[in-house]
Structures are given as C-alpha cells and as structure tokens.
Amino acid sequence: MSGTKLLMTFPVTATSHTLADYRARGGYGALKKALTQMKPEEVTHEVTAAAVRGHGGAAFPAGRKWAVVKLNDGQPHYLCCNADEGEPGTFKDRWILEHAPHLLLESMLIASYAIGVRHSFVYIRGEFDLPYRRLAAAVEEAYQAGYFGERILGTDFACDVAIFRGAGSYVCGEASALITSIEGKKGYPRNRPPRTTVRGLYQRPTVVNNVETLANVAEIIARGAEAYKQVGTPKSPGTQLVSISGHINRPGVYEIEYGYPLDRFLHEDCGGVLGGRALKAVIPGGISTKVLTGAEAESLTYDHAAFEKAGSSLGSGGMIVIAEGTCMVRLLQVMLRFYHHESCGQCTPCRDGMGWLHRIIDRIVAGQGEPADIERMYAISRANDGTTICGMGDAAGYATVAILDKFRDEFDYCIAHKRSRLDGRLEVHDHA
Amino acid sequence: MPELFINGQLVLAEKNQTVMQAAVANGISIPYFCWHPQLSVPGNCRICIVEVEEEKGDNWTDIACNMPVSEGMRVLTDSPVVLAHRKAMLQLMLLNHPVDCGICDKAGECTLQDYHFQYNGAPSVSRDAKVRATKFHPLSDRIVLDNERCILCSRCVRFTHEVSKSHALGIQGRGDHSLVRAVENGRFEADPYSDNVIDLCPVGALLSRSFLHKARVWYLKATPSVCPGCERGCTVQIWHRKPEWKLQALDPRQNTSIARVTPLENSAVNGPWICNKARDLARIFERPRAEHAMLSGAPVALPVAIAAAQRLIGGVEHPVALVSSWGSNEELAAFKECLGGRFASFVKQDCRFEPGEPTEDHLLIRPDKNPNTAGARKLFGDTAPAFHEQTDLVLVWGEGFDFARLPCGAKTIFLNAYQQPENARADIFLPVSIQTERRGHYTNFEGVVSAFEPCFPKDPSIADAEQLFAALAAPPEARV
Numbered sequence: 001m002s003g004t005k006l007l008m009t010f011p012v013t014a015t016s017h018t019l020a021d022y023r024a025r026g027g028y029g030a031l032k033k034a035l036t037q038m039k040p041e042e043v044t045h046e047v048t049a050a051a052v053r054g055h056g057g058a059a060f061p062a063g064r065k066w067a068v069v070k071l072n073d074g075q076p077h078y079l080c081c082n083a084d085e086g087e088p089g090t091f092k093d094r095w096i097l098e099h100a101p102h103l104l105l106e107s108m109l110i111a112s113y114a115i116g117v118r119h120s121f122v123y124i125r126g127e128f129d130l131p132y133r134r135l136a137a138a139v140e141e142a143y144q145a146g147y148f149g150e151r152i153l154g155t156d157f158a159c160d161v162a163i164f165r166g167a168g169s170y171v172c173g174e175a176s177a178l179i180t181s182i183e184g185k186k187g188y189p190r191n192r193p194p195r196t197t198v199r200g201l202y203q204r205p206t207v208v209n210n211v212e213t214l215a216n217v218a219e220i221i222a223r224g225a226e227a228y229k230q231v232g233t234p235k236s237p238g239t240q241l242v243s244i245s246g247h248i249n250r251p252g253v254y255e256i257e258y259g260y261p262l263d264r265f266l267h268e269d270c271g272g273v274l275g276g277r278a279l280k281a282v283i284p285g286g287i288s289t290k291v292l293t294g295a296e297a298e299s300l301t302y303d304h305a306a307f308e309k310a311g312s313s314l315g316s317g318g319m320i321v322i323a324e325g326t327c328m329v330r331l332l333q334v335m336l337r338f339y340h341h342e343s344c345g346q347c348t349p350c351r352d353g354m355g356w357l358h359r360i361i362d363r364i365v366a367g368q369g370e371p372a373d374i375e376r377m378y379a380i381s382r383a384n385d386g387t388t389i390c391g392m393g394d395a396a397g398y399a400t401v402a403i404l405d406k407f408r409d410e411f412d413y414c415i416a417h418k419r420s421r422l423d424g425r426l427e428v429h430d431h432a
Numbered sequence: 433m434p435e436l437f438i439n440g441q442l443v444l445a446e447k448n449q450t451v452m453q454a455a456v457a458n459g460i461s462i463p464y465f466c467w468h469p470q471l472s473v474p475g476n477c478r479i480c481i482v483e484v485e486e487e488k489g490d491n492w493t494d495i496a497c498n499m500p501v502s503e504g505m506r507v508l509t510d511s512p513v514v515l516a517h518r519k520a521m522l523q524l525m526l527l528n529h530p531v532d533c534g535i536c537d538k539a540g541e542c543t544l545q546d547y548h549f550q551y552n553g554a555p556s557v558s559r560d561a562k563v564r565a566t567k568f569h570p571l572s573d574r575i576v577l578d579n580e581r582c583i584l585c586s587r588c589v590r591f592t593h594e595v596s597k598s599h600a601l602g603i604q605g606r607g608d609h610s611l612v613r614a615v616e617n618g619r620f621e622a623d624p625y626s627d628n629v630i631d632l633c634p635v636g637a638l639l640s641r642s643f644l645h646k647a648r649v650w651y652l653k654a655t656p657s658v659c660p661g662c663e664r665g666c667t668v669q670i671w672h673r674k675p676e677w678k679l680q681a682l683d684p685r686q687n688t689s690i691a692r693v694t695p696l697e698n699s700a701v702n703g704p705w706i707c708n709k710a711r712d713l714a715r716i717f718e719r720p721r722a723e724h725a726m727l728s729g730a731p732v733a734l735p736v737a738i739a740a741a742q743r744l745i746g747g748v749e750h751p752v753a754l755v756s757s758w759g760s761n762e763e764l765a766a767f768k769e770c771l772g773g774r775f776a777s778f779v780k781q782d783c784r785f786e787p788g789e790p791t792e793d794h795l796l797i798r799p800d801k802n803p804n805t806a807g808a809r810k811l812f813g814d815t816a817p818a819f820h821e822q823t824d825l826v827l828v829w830g831e832g833f834d835f836a837r838l839p840c841g842a843k844t845i846f847l848n849a850y851q852q853p854e855n856a857r858a859d860i861f862l863p864v865s866i867q868t869e870r871r872g873h874y875t876n877f878e879g880v881v882s883a884f885e886p887c888f889p890k891d892p893s894i895a896d897a898e899q900l901f902a903a904l905a906a907p908p909e910a911r912v
Contacts, residue, residue: 169606186603191475191498345584345603345610347476352524355608359560376557383520386493387478 002269003257004231006219006239007212012099017134019141022102028147030222034110035155038221040071043114047217049225051237056082056173056210057286057316058391059304062217068197069115069205078201079112079120080182080208083135084166084173086125087286088338090318092241093211095253097124097131100215101138105161107217109147112159115207119160123178126166136163170342174390175208176200177344188346189390212241212317232258236303240317246283247274247323256302263298266321278324281406285315287335288395290402294324312402327422328407329414332400333361339396350393353380357400364411367418374411377404434503439510445501452480452497455509462509463518463547465525465634466585467497470704471594477525477585479547481517483508493517515551522552528563528608529635530580538636540649544583563608571601571614572621574641574708575630579611582637588612588629595705597794598623612637624790624797627711631694631704640711643692651677652691657884658874659693659710660758660803660867664796665876666702668710669694670868672887688888690714690868700880707796709789720851722863723893729856734863734893738903741845741860745774745904748825748843754780755812756830756847757802760872761881763897764804767829768811770905775827778817779808782832798877807875828858829897847897863894870896 015021022028034043048063069077081104085093096104104122112120124132139161142148150158164182166172172181176190179201190196200206216238220228229237236258242265245251249271256265266272266279273279279294290312292300300306307314322331340358345351357380360373381397388394404411413421434445438460445454455462456469465477480496485506493513508514526548533539565579584603589612592601600620604613614620630638654669671691673679678687693713695706725737732740745751753775755767767777783801785791792799819826819839826838827845835854838844846858849866869890875881890896 191473191495193498193500340607343607345605345607346474348478348521348524348583351584351608351610352527355563356524356527356558356560363560370559372557372559379520379557380524383517383524387481387517387521389475 002254002265003260004239005255005257006228006231007096007100007103007215007241008253008255017099017101017138019102019138019145022100026222027102028106030218031106031109031147032153034113034221035153035157040114040116043110043221046225047114047220050216050220050228051235052213052216052220052228053236053304054210055212055216055240055317057087057288057313059314062209062213065197065209066111066115066207068195069207071116073205076119076202076204077115077117078204078206079108079115079117080175080178080201080206081108081120081122081211081214082173082175082178082208083122083124083128083131083211084178085128085211085316086170086173086342087288087316087318088335089245089283089320090243090286090316091245092243092253092317094128094131095241095243096211096215097128098134101131101135102142103215103218104135104211105138105142105147107214108161109152109159110217110221111207111209111214113157115205117207118158119162121182121201122161122163123172123182124163124165125173126168132163132165139163169344170338171344171390171392174392177390178208179206186344188344189392191389210316233301233303233305235305240302240314242302242317242319244270244319244321246319246321247277247326248272248321249274258303260302262300262302265302266298270321273321273323275323279321280324280326281322281328283318283320283322284312286318287320287338288392288399289313289315290398291322291406293406325422327420328403328410329361329420330365332403333358333365335399335403336361336396339392343392347387347389347393349384350388350396353384353393354396356380357396364414365420367414369411369415369418371412371415373415374404374408434501434505436501436504437506439508440506449501450497451482451499451501451505451507454501455496455507460509462496463543463551464497465543465583466587468587468590468632471587471590473497474586474590477521477583479518479521479525481514481521483511483514518547518551519554522548523554523557525583526552526556527558528565528580529583530562532581535645536581536636537639537643537645537649538581538633542636543634565609565611569611569613571612571638572623572626574627574711576639576641576644577612578637578639581635582612583635584610584612585634586612587632587634588638591625591629591632592620592623595795596623596625596628598626600626601629624707624709624793625705625795627708628695628705640692642711642714647671647673647691654694655868655885655887656696657867657887658803658882659706659713660716660874661707661709661713661801662796662798663800663802663805663877664702664798665803665874665880665882666706666710666796667696667698667882668706668713669696670713670887689718690887698882701876701878701882702796705796709797717866717868721866721891721894722848722851722855722861723891725863725893725895726856726858726861728859729861734895737860737862738895738900741862741904742906744825744843744845744860745771745827750820750822751775751825751827752817752819752823752842753777753827754817754829754833755808756780756782757805757808758782758830758867759804759808759897760867760870760884761804761807761875762872763901764808764811766898766901770901771827772811774905777812778815779805779812780817780828780830780833781805782830784832800877803876804874806877806879807873807881810875829864847895847900849894862900864897864900865890865894869894870898872898 053059172187177187181187282297336358340354343354384393384397475498482496569577600618652671653674659666697704724731823839829847844858868887
C-alpha cells in the first residue's frame with residue numbers, strides 16, 4: 001500500500017486527534033529531544049540534511065529556507081504555518097489539521113526553536129470548520145500542558161502560537177499574500193526582493209511553511225535525518241500526502257512514499273478510474289500544475305524528478321483524475337473561471353489576462369469561438385509568464401498552455417463545429 | 433557607488449538604489465505607471481520590465497522599479513524581449529480601457545496614450561466586450577472617478593496613505609473588477625491634499641470637477657507662479673489659454689481666466705505636491721476687480737488720483753504706511769526705496785485663515801496665510817502697526833485692514849486690487865495689479881525665494897504697485 005508511511009501511521013478514532021492519544025503515540029518526544037539535546041542550528045542542520053522539500057507546491061527545500069534566517073540578528077523572527085490550502089483539488093493538509101493537529105504544533109515548536117521564533121502563526125483557510133475547531137482545541141490543550149508559553153519543558157525556550165482564519169481568498173495561500181493578510185491588509189502578494197525570509201511579517205524575517213512540510217519536522221527530529229532519508233528517493237526523501245479526487249473509485253487522502261509507481265497508486269490503491277473507463281488525463285498537484293495525459297501519468301513514479309522530467313510537478317499533492325470522455329474545453333473553462341475569480345487584481349497581466357482568458361473560453365464553449373482565440377490564449381499565457389508579482393499568473397498560464405498543447409484537437413473541434421466533441425454530460429457510473 | 437551598464441551606457445548608481453532610480457537619475461527613460469519617486473514601490477503595472485544580461489546567456493527579466501542595482505550588472509531596456517513584454521502589458525492595460533481619448537481631459541498628457549503610441553500602436557487583438565465599470569463616480573466634491581479608464585496603478589491610494597495620511601482611498605474588490613473607492617467613513621472629502629491624486633493619475637481616471645471638460649490641455653500654457661495661500665509659498669503652474677490660441681468668439685474672459693493650477697516640482701519648498709487651496713487660486717484671483725481709481729468714492733482717471741495722492745503725501749507730517757504681505761520682493765523694495773523715508777511703515781497681515789481652513793499640518797500648510805510676510809519683515813521689521821494721535825495719513829496697501837481702526841481725522845490712501853466696500857471709504861483709492869498680471873518674487877518662511885511670471889495682461893486703468901510708488905514719491909510739480 002503506497003510504501004512507507006510517516007504521517008498516517010495511526011488508526012483514526014474518535015480521540016486520535018487529542019493530546020492524550022498523541023502523547024501515547026510518543027508525541028512531543030521530538031520536541032523534548034530538540035530542546036534538551038540539540039542547539040537551534042543543529043535542528044536546522046538536521047532538517048537541511050533530511051532534504052525535505054516544501055509540500056505546498058513550489059517544493060523548495062525547507063532547510064534552505066530556514067537557513068536564510070540568521071539567529072541572533074537582533075530582530076524578532078516569525079513562523080507562519082500555511083494552512084490556507086486553497087489549491088483546487090487539494091485537501092491533504094486538512095487531514096493533518098483534523099487528525100494530527102498536535103503533530104503540526106509540535107513541529108511548529110521545533111521549527112520556532114530552530115529559527116528563533118517567539119511568536120508563530122497558523123493561517124488557516126476560512127472555510128475549514130472541523131480542522132479549525134480541532135486545531136483550536138489542540139492549541140488549548142498544548143497551552144494547558146505547557147508546550148506553549150514561557151519556559152517550555154523547563155527550558156528557556158518560549159513560544160506562542162496564534163491561529164488566523166483566512167477569508168476565502170485563494171491568493172492568500174501565497175506566502176507573501178498570507179503575510180499581508182495576517183498584517184490585517186488586503187491579501188496582495190508582495191514583490192521580491194525582498195524574500196519573506198528577509199523581510200516578511202511586520203517587515204521581519206519570516207518563514208512560511210506548508211502544514212505538511214512542518215508536520216515532517218517532528219518526524220525528522222524523532223528519527224534523525226539519516227533514518228528519514230531512508231524513506232522515499234535520494235532526491236525526494238520522505239512521503240507526500242496526496243488528496244485524490246475526480247473520476248477515481250476511491251477518492252481521499254493517501255500517503256505515498258516518493259518513488260512509488262503512479263499507475264499502481266491509481267489502479268490498485270485508489271481502485272482505478274470510475275466506471276472502468278480509460279485514464280484520459282491527470283492533474284497531478286492542484287490545477288496550477290501542468291496536466292499529464294493518461295499515458296504520461298501511468299509511466300511515472302511519484303517523485304519530484306520524474307514529474308519535472310515529464311514537464312509537470314507534484315505541486316500541492318492535489319491529484320485530479322480525468323476519465324476518458326471528459327471535455328477538456330469545459331474543464332479549462334472551469335479552471336479559468338476560478339483564476340479569474342481569484343486573481344487579486346494587483347498586477348496587470350493577471351488582473352486583465354485572467355478575465356480575458358475566461359471570456360474567451362466562455363465564448364468557445366458557447367459555440368462562438370474563432371480560430372484566432374487559440375493564439376490569443378497562448379499570447380495571454382505568455383504575457384503572464386514570469387511577469388507577475390506572485391506565481392498565480394504564471395501557474396494559470398502554464399496550466400492553460402499544457403491543456404491547449406495536449407488537447408488542441410478538442411479546442412479546434414469545438415471552434416469549428418460550435419459544439420464540444422464530447423457533448424453531453426459525462427456519465428461515469430460507480431458500479432461498486 | 434555601484435557601477436552598472438544600462439543599454440551599454442556606464443551608469444553610476446547610489447547604493448540601495450533601484451535600477452529605475454539609477455536610470456531616471458541618469459536620464460535614461462524606462463516606462464512606468466505605478467512607480468513614483470515619492471511613493472512606495474507596488475510593482476503592479478509591470479510595464480517597467482527590463483532584461484538583465486548574464487555571462488552565461490541565461491538572461492532574466494524583472495521590473496526595474498524593484499530591482500536593486502548591483503556592481504557590474506548589465507541592464508537592457510529596449511531589447512526584443514523587453515519590447516515584447518511592454519507591448520503585451522500595454523495590450524492588457526488597454527483591454528478594458530475605453531480608449532475614449534477624444535473626450536478625456538487627460539488626453540495630450542496621458543502616460544498611457546504616450547506609451548501606447550511609442551511602444552504598442554497596434555489595434556486591440558481582443559474581440560470580447562470590455563469590462564464595464566462606473567463612470568463619473570463622485571469620490572468627493574472635487575474629484576470624479578472614471579473606473580473604466582483606471583489602470584489600478586494604486587498611486588492615488590498610496591498617496592493618501594503615505595503622503596497626505598488621510599488613508600482615505602482604497603481598492604475594493606478583486607481582479608478586473610477592482611475599483612478605487614473612498615473608504616467607508618474616510619476623510620477624503622476633508623483631505624486638503626486630495627487634488628494631487630488628479631496629477632498622480634497616469635490616465636484620465638481621476639478628474640477635477642472644476643476642470644472637467646473645460647479645455648484640451650494642448651490649448652493651455654503653464655506659467656510658473658507661486659501660491660500666495662500661505663507662507664510656504666509653494667511653486668505652482670498656472671494653466672491658462674495659450675495667447676496664440678486666443679478665443680475670438682465665445683466668452684473672451686476664457687482667455688484671461690485660470691483653467692487649473694498644478695504643482696511645479698520644487699524640492700526646496702513643496703516637492704511635487706500642493707494643497708487644494710493652491711488648486712483654487714481662481715477663487716482668490718478671479719474675484720471682482722477694482723478697475724477705477726476713486727477720490728472719496730467718485731471714480732476718476734488713474735493719473736488724477738495719483739496726482740491727488742502725491743499732493744496728499746507731500747502735505748502731511750506723520751504718515752503711516754501699512755505694507756502688504758502680498759507684495760512681491762520687488763514691490764516691497766520699491767516702496768522702501770521711494771516712500772520708506774517718508775512713512776512710518778509696518779507689515780500688515782493681509783489674510784487670516786478662513787473658517788474651516790486648516791491652520792497648519794504635517795506636510796505643507798502653514799499658519800500665516802500670506803505669501804511674503806518674511807520678505808516684508810526683512811525690510812520693515814515685525815512690529816505691530818501702531819497709530820499715534822498725530823498720525824494724519826494712513827496708506828493702506830492691500831486687503832485685510834479694518835478701517836474702523838483708523839485714527840481719528842487721518843486721511844487714507846488705499847491700494848487694493850479687488851472690489852470691496854472699503855474702497856469707497858478711502859480718501860484716495862488706487863486699483864493695483866494682482867500676481868497673475870506681473871512678475872516678481874516671494875520669500876517664504878524658510879527664506880527660499882520663488883519667482884512668479886505674468887499670465888495675463890494688465891488693464892491700463894490699473895496701476896502696477898512697483899511703478900506707482902516711484903510716482904507717488906516724486907514731487908507733484910516734477911510730474912506736471
């Protein structure tokens with residue numbers, strides 16, 4: 001079953017998210033180890049050595065991000081846990097927040113210790129209800145048990161955590177927009193330079209890590225980097241929580257060890273495509289990652305290198321399975337409607353480009369497309385490539401181009417015949 | 433001092449400068465909309481994208497306004513990649529812009545228009561309908577906003593947050609439905625610097641109500657001048673009809689009226705800003721003018737009145753003069769030279785603040801509402817006007833004197849530019865020119881001297897104070 005597990009190691013019960021159960025599983029042991037046996041630099045070193053990559057989408061090595069923050073530079077540092085999880089198709093952080101909130105909190109404490117943070121934040125998606133309640137309860141429990149506040153575990157280390165609920169903006173999952181939002185401003189991303197690790201929250205060095213990235217920290221400290229690296233592949237150590245949805249028989253959250261074959265995951269672990277249809281395409285990690293055709297996807301192993309070679313990326317782990325018979329034109333329409341709706345409106349290419357893309361695809365779907373529309377969509381995507389403040393414009397452009405490249409015939413057909421080649425509602429029956 | 437190359441040209445930059453700042457300081461033009469030297473860098477218009485050459489050929493592009501200079505970097509501002517980006521950005525900016533230059537007040541001085549002609553010039557490649565937004569949204573009593581023309585550069589928003597500090601504007605909504613709006617319960621209406629956002633706006637989105645559809649800017653001429661609204665003495669440009677485009681028909685007063693006032697950038701005094709009082713100079717200068725000399729309220733020709741004044745001055749023993757703090761340095765010097773020995777002279781405060789007017793603030797506005805108090809005091813001291821029992825003549829130059837304070841039995845000579853009831857009460861009334869009809873200098877409270885130039889010709893029935901004082905000082909018989 002999808003290889004070794006690091007996070008989903010316990011059976012989910014009615015109490016498995018509580019502090020008592022977490023401690024019974026050995027919880028907060030890594031924190032004790034870090035605080036009593038390791039120096040902050042050693043913790044960062046260990047995380048760097050484990051080569052754990054960001055699980056939020058950009059796959060930036062977490063240790064390298066931490067190492068930018070200089071201890072004892074005379075200014076406060078902040079840690080923000082990115083629990084905004086807004087990438088369509090992604091719901092894996094939710095599992096951690098609901099079932100292992102203490103694992104996240106313990107990891108945040110270790111990270112705070114490593115990078116000299118006194119105040120840490122969890123920016124949680126506003127639509128999350130149970131995850132929020134579970135996390136808030138866990139924070140309460142942790143404070144009462146003395147894991148937060150002054151003199152944690154009898155050491156000089158002090159740390160507080162605050163939960164900040166988002167208000168439903170997709171772009172606030174982008175690190176700098178998240179920071180701006182915590183500051184109480186409109187959730188606009190900021191220009192780089194400076195990076196958030198240089199000037200982030202309240203203009204101070206700030207590390208923003210995804211929930212799952214942070215959750216791995218406790219595991220790394222508990223096991224040690226060497227043992228951690230035994231899991232996964234040499235370039236992608238560890239595991240990835242994958243939330244799989246779409247035309248798949250058993251959607252849900254799975255933990256995959258890096259290097260696990262994707263076709264085995266899809267067809268064995270997840271029970272194959274709904275209704276026994278052929279696999280048409282896979283969006284591997286949230287809609288901002290480039291779509292893979294079924295054949296491309298089935299030949300891959302689940303790790304960063306393989307996906308990058310195939311011209312895509314693991315993204316946020318939000319996998320969407322698309323069965324044969326799905327109209328890609330209308331799929332793109334749904335995606336572009338989302339990007340148009342979520343563009344923050346700050347910088348020109350995305351603000352005007354997303355609306356334009358949306359209007360064009362609406363027209364094509366309505367049977368009013370013209371051949372020049374394809375070139376227009378390419379041009380808008382090009383105009384967004386590397387020109388926007390945050391990555392959203394780029395990502396939308398890449399996703400659009402990937403679908404246009406790989407399923408061009410469907411678009412041409414739709415424009416020429418004023419209707420989709422795959423007309424009618426896609427019926428995929430779940431016979432199980 | 434990092435050295436870098438912009439388009440192959442060696443440029444010396446300051447440490448911590450951005451490529452944009454270095455380029456502007458060295459006269460290299462990189463197009464920009466949202467960037468402004470006095471405001472923060474939002475980097476949202478993306479038009480200033482430049483290319484940085486790398487040794488290995490892996491060139492990269494980023495926005496110049498947020499790109500720190502580094503030693504030896506090689507920046508290209510007009511490479512094919514940059515030009516393609518620029519064209520794409522303009523294409524996107526004009527996507528939902530109405531392109532109604534024909535009826536837009538900004539046409540002729542619009543950055544979007546200029547850049548479009550310079551860098552794009554192609555018709556739109558879109559065939560979709562434009563996004564509609566509010567036209568003529570009243571931001572305040574002074575400013576209307578056309579949201580369709582707005583390119584969301586956020587300059588106006590940042591101005592209210594960073595310069596005027598009223599925090600009165602914000603952007604509402606997201607994506608291409610974002611709208612600049614006054615914040616709820618905000619103070620944009622009361623922001624004394626609100627009109628600066630009209631100049632800041634790179635397109636014709638923020639429009640002055642008083643200037644709305646009044647003139648095409650290419651028919652206007654900007655004359656450098658100084659705002660007389662307070663002792664700051666901000667340098668301004670007074671825009672008025674070009675003499676060569678004089679209206680023959682229609683209302684001829686349009687040829688001699690102030691169309692609008694904009695700041696004249698001056699780092700020594702006001703930077704690039706002025707307050708709303710300066711925008712409303714027409715309210716000061718276009719009040720009904722006193723056009724005729726008078727003897728005890730009866731109109732006479734100017735030379736007659738001057739001769740009468742000469743005789744009066746020649747025949748008194750203890751004359752007092754109240755010198756105008758609105759007089760130019762030249763006029764004040766002329767008074768001192770010609771009449772200073774004859775009169776006991778005091779500086780008069782012509783104007784005090786009006787009800788509701790801000791007295792003083794963090795930015796420009798100063799409590800003394802006269803432009804040249806400093807210049808006048810330098811010549812005439814700063815003792816308060818005092819009359820004695822023997823005072824037999826009071827020469828009042830300019831407004832703001834309460835005639836009830838006149839000593840009993842003293843004669844009066846009154847020099848004023850505007851129609852006021854006091855004019856007829858003076859024994860001799862002489863109409864004088866106003867600032868927009870002459871050239872001169874004011875000294876502001878910090879000692880900075882700024883010049884103003886004439887905008888309009890002076891009516892021959894009106895005297896020019898500088899020459900008038902010489903005439904008044906000459907013995908009566910010398911002139912006959």
